[in-house]
Amino acid sequence: MSSDQYLNMFIDEAKEHLQHLNDNVMKLENAPENLELVQEIFRSAHTLKGMSATMGFDDLSSLTHEMENVLDLVRNSKIQMNSFIFDVLFNSLDILELMLSDIFEGGTGKADVSDIVSALHTIVVKNHEEGQNVERNQETDNTAAELDEHQYSVLKRSLESKQVFYIKINIDEGCLLKVARVFMVTSTLEKNGEIVKITPSTDDIEQELINNELLLYFISDVDEETLKHEILNISEISSIEIDVVDHHFLEKHFVDMQQNRTENEERIKPKGQSDIEKRNEPEKQPEKQPEKQPEKQPEKHSKSEKQHVLEKQPEKHSKSEKQHVLEKQPEKHSEPEKQHEPKKLLKTEKQSEPKKKLKSEKQSEPEKKLKPKKQHVPDKKSVKTSSNRTIRVDIDKLDTLMNLFSELLIDRVRLEALSSEINRMDLTETVEHMSRVSGDIQNIVLNLRMMPVESVFNRFPRMVRDLAKSLNKEVELIITGADTELDRNVIDEIGDPLVHLLRNALDHGIETPAERALSGKSEKGSLYLSAYQSGNQVFIEIEEDGRGINKEKVINIALKKQIISNEEAQTMSEEQIHQLIFSPGFSTADKVSDISGRGVGLDVVKTKINSLGGEIQIDSKIGEGTKFSVQLPLTLSIIPAMLVKQGEEKYAIPLSSILETDILQKQDIKIVHNINMIEYREKLIPILFLKNIYDIPGTNDPADYNIVILQKGDDKLAIVVDEFIGQQEIVLKSLGNYLTNIFAISGATILGDGQVALIVDPNALFK
């Protein structure tokens, strides 16, 4: 079976989870005590792990697995989040993202995760050590190793097909890191089989409540000698005894154990309680060795606990088979649930209940049973409820719909023309009705393509955090209007320019905490990212309360780089000066930073935004901060335009660039510096002839000129055309890949009569 068909779905969903993880880890950083968030994070990681394993991306799933280990400790309050852990988690997320994009590009998602995995490991291991230290003093006398019924039955069944060993291992008296040693022993054993019960219990091991003896029930295919050999290979193991367990042996132990329990219980009731509590906490990681075991009844528990040791978070198991692959010992999974059973139960009824459950589950598919399942369920539910409201649609299909609709739009225009010619009441009414309906459809089709800018914005908090950290600045990012919608095409393109502007604001706008303190500002800078819609435009603003743009500096640099002349420098408006930082090669940075120089690359930002039909403006006050406003069209596919005629040719001029239309006397044209100019609102602006711009044949030279005033930022110019046809919604079409970069033509549209009209690119006319 090919997994290709699922690949896209996988990538989409994985991205979502990753984003979710990023968001929540960020949130957690601000509220480290919020365990609900940890749960959320854990679930996402868990789901991601399962997905990746199913798809066979083992590196992805093993990394998420390690993350889970850490998260599990956190959510069980075994460790506190600290900045080291956050950094490691964020690093992990970055690596996951890299893997994912590799997969997206057709790769295998392989990556060297060993560093990060070992960092995660360190966290987990360190915790053990700490944990042990803290709890070391607690009482420890629950060492009686009990086999609960479940373990007992597992062992019993195993006897039929495999060998069961009762292993007694002694660790050197002088061993310093007993927990580590136990860990090594258990991992070695896990490679060869399954540990059903370990004494002392995992909890105790974890707390370093270990003496030198370790007792295990172990199921394996490997023979005794090999096991012995492997174990003895671990240093500081002084001796190992392996007994082969048979039914009789098992029976005896179980019975003994039960008796013992009863006694024990009575003896230690108060204590018992606390124990139970302990155990109920999900999983700990036992690693050190057993302390004393007065009685020799090693309980079979070992299995489940061990697992814990190794994996620390049984829940993960829940996922599917892949895990197994990863962990190589699928069988273990089957019993994780045991842990939940309070080990100490005295009463038979209690025991039997859990048992039943286990059994039935086991029989079915082992993988499904794990606890994790439980967790999972709520997770799924919540996802479902929200996802039921939406469906995923391939963007290509939407594009097709859009194309079809634009055909319809063209026909509509045609029909309207025809009906006005034919002038028949019922036809006109029908056409009018159709126009209204198609207008509504147009809105819906356009809306389908709209996405909240959130999808772009949500990567910024993380970026800002990292950047602020590396710059040693304190910044608060405040995002508003993330639900503002933009056409999908615009969304795809707008991310990079925004990243650039944000980096710029952080690097050059916001001062260091010390500088801020000096100038009487709060040490923490504020960075506002906001989006809102206004008419047919969407505005995205990036504003900070930093140092502002130093105009003199900008002018000096511009002069030095010969971007402007001395004369120009005298007459420039504030806005024009600010716009200088968008000039290619411009930088006010005193020293080059690897993050950005105000100006380095800003020309790219501007070009990009202009190519989207947008504008960018700067507002800045020295000492108070800077605001970049990016103005974007709502959509790139259908725009209102003014149709004009020159000679026999028709052109469409986007309405967004048109200030107004006017009629002008020929003699109003003045020649200044050899350029045709006209006076418009007390300013001289250049005037161009459409027929010259496009070499349009025709000799028509009337006394009155129809002119269109275009504007781009503060600049204006006028264009002379033969005739205005009128305003119309046009569907943008590309000229294809053969005709690219045609001067002052941004595309084409199809008119009601089926003819193609070219769309004027007003921006190209401004120099």
Next chain:
Amino acid sequence: MGEDLKFIMFSLGHESYGVEVDHVNTIERMMPITRVPKTPDFVKGVINLRGSVIPIIDLRSRFGLEETEYTEQTRIIIVSIKDIEVGLIVAEANDVFDIDSDLIEPAPELVGGIEAKYLQGIAKLDQQGVLVLLNLTEVLNKNEIVQLEEFEV
């Protein structure tokens, strides 16, 4: 016998030419063309092909031959290579021909005034005489669309 290749046969006047059928999308009658300014002469403009805007090239002009009047027989062959889709104006378009690849020979330096680089080879056929096979990749080479200097105010 080599493998059979399928070609669409057309003429630009006197000679017969062929393009591989795999590259041909449709063959259209002449239709209104919208001129695109600031493009080379051989780019006649763009047409509306059922909702798509497609550039049109006059093939004779493309080869530097003298252009001829368009007639009832004039056709636009819509071809596509990689991501480029273009219409070629030809004098007349005919059938699909199977040509044994063994019959295809390298093109001489110049065929009917067309440089060899635009040609994939020539095939000698019994009935139609010589068929000149076009190298579409070269014909649609964008590098030859000279960009005219920018408009000066």
